Amino acid sequence: MKQNFDKDYVLNTVERILNVESPTGYTKDVVEVLKKYIDELGYSHSRDQKGNLMVTIEGHDESYVRGVSAHVDTLGLMVRSISSEGHLNFTVLGGPILNTYDGEYCTVITRDQKRYRGTVLSKSPSSHVYEDATSRKRDANNMYIRLDENIKNREDVITLGINHGDIIAIDPKVEINPSGFIKSRFLDDKISVALVLGVLKYFKDNTLKPKYTTKVLFSTYEEVGHGMAHLPSDVKELLSIDMGSMGLDLACTEYDVSICAKDSSGPYDYDMVSTLIKIAQTNNLNHAVDIYPMYGSDTSAALRGGNDIKGALIGPGVHASHGMERTHIDGVLSTMSLLSDYLLEEEL
């Protein structure tokens, strides 16, 4: 079925939430913004103890409950220690490609909500001085944060209120291009959060009800593996919407919705994957079925957490994941179509 999705709503939403810092472990600001979006759509929401946000959509059939997840946490850094000259050593939050962080601007968020700007740099940052400026490894031991404050030593940094354990958020550098490309850090998985909201808006605008009662779960610890490890007990199946992998022998492009048959956590539910492929084929959606060599999703976390569910994973193709990511509006719209048709269970 051809749906009249509100493309501008999705693009405006993704731009807004990409610009709210949410490294895994510090998601409360973006969750507050999400709550406003859900309030505007007129759905009710609740939070569990670890901060996941849940929206319940009443279905025609309330005897069976489906879950749909997308994660709102991103990669980031955390202050590990402060050197005698006032440089910040860091530890990673999630698995960023640190080579791509070299030279990036960032914000240090202190426990009392002060924000300081800085730059991620190699510890051999100048080619006029360091012989190994280009060859030095870009990892957490060989990089640091240069703060844009008048500091000469460790004590000056402490005086600013910065301490070990403070969050460091990398600038996302959002660009929405007239050619349809959306490029930014952290499209994994904020593009999916935005497209899920876009599908909810489509339901609202067209007074559509999903076939089954659906719990939409915005998870907050996916990047460290345990995101949706605990599901509401009535959820019987979980469809995670997360970025589609691209590269090597994978078929997915940025114009496609990717249907994952298997990732590092093993194969996804045979029947769910088959149904998703059939919906994509029947509706002529740009799609690819792929195996992700190094990947785990909120569905993987839910299965490992011991939930008795069927699970699957789909998402728009995202290029250069965990680096400078990019996708295309066509892949986003294909993902919305597949999600919407799956929830409405249109006649095949």
Ligand SMILES: [Zn+2]
């Ligand atoms: Zn992800």
